[in-house]
Amino acid sequence: MKTIASCVQEIIISSPFLEEGLSREIINFSALAKDLNKPISNMLRKPVKNGAIMMALRRYQQPLNLENSNRLKTTFKALGDITVRSNLSDFTFQNSKTLIRSHSQILEKISANSQIFYAFTRGILESNIIISSSEKESITNAFKNETLIGSKDKLSAISIYLPNGNSEIAGLYYQIFKRLAWENITLYEVVSTTNEFTIVVEDDLVDKAFSVIKRLKD
Incomplete structure (x- = not known):
């Protein structure tokens, strides 16, 4: 009732x-x-x-789950380095049988340059590439026969290194998203691996977003 x-x-x-x-x-x-x-x-x-x-x-x-709450606090205090990369571009392509072949051309070109930021995500219907803007022409050439759904320049990425065991803590990402949303920060893309979490925002929001992420440790 x-x-x-x-x-x-x-x-x-x-x-x-x-x-x-x-x-x-x-x-x-x-x-x-x-x-x-x-x-x-x-x-x-x-x-x-x-x-x-x-x-x-x-x-x-x-x-309130006191055990999980304490684990969250401990995890945030143990956050590793926070890295900011600017001058990024984002491309979204429709998936196709030849998309991976186009993707391999880019990997071959940038493999020797560790200074280039690159992230690739493949979904069910579309794939996304975030890359240093200096490589825009390379993307255009390699994917010239693919269907471009959308693109965006003037982006920055903030990467957070998470401590081991973070995937076992309920609400970890929720707390990060909540604090960013509370400060009215729009996320353009999100990329994550087991121990690394990256948000991509427009350049004019990067300073504000970095301050929010940094305060997670407090």
Whole structure:
């Protein structure tokens, strides 16, 4: 049976910004109760009072797994180097039978130059390449017979080196995404390996994004 408290919990859990605001104690309970009155009334199929909603908000406690919470804190404090690479370009191509052949041409060309940033991701219908902008012409030539879905210049990548065992910790990526979203930072691409996590943002957001990532260690 649904109650006001269960409705409040359902709404908060499905709204990361709202949950974050409550945890920071920067949301006015009275104003929020008025805002939630209609959806909660609809969920319960009867009118409810703002005071009852406000009481449920004050009593709400975030689900807390102390063991996992401590592991998250330990992991963030153990984050490795944070590397920033700028002057990047992004290309998305439609998958085809010849795409890998085109891809191999690029690998052959850049294999001897460790200074070139390169990331390749193959999805079900399309593939993505992030590469140093100095290699744009090489991409154009190698993929000239492929279908280009989209491209973007003036990008930067921030790579974070994660400690071993990070894949066993629930909510690790969620915490990173949540903090970036709270600062209104749009992610253009995300690339990850077992112990390395890279976000790609437009150049005008890189300083702000770097500050957020750096504060994860605090």
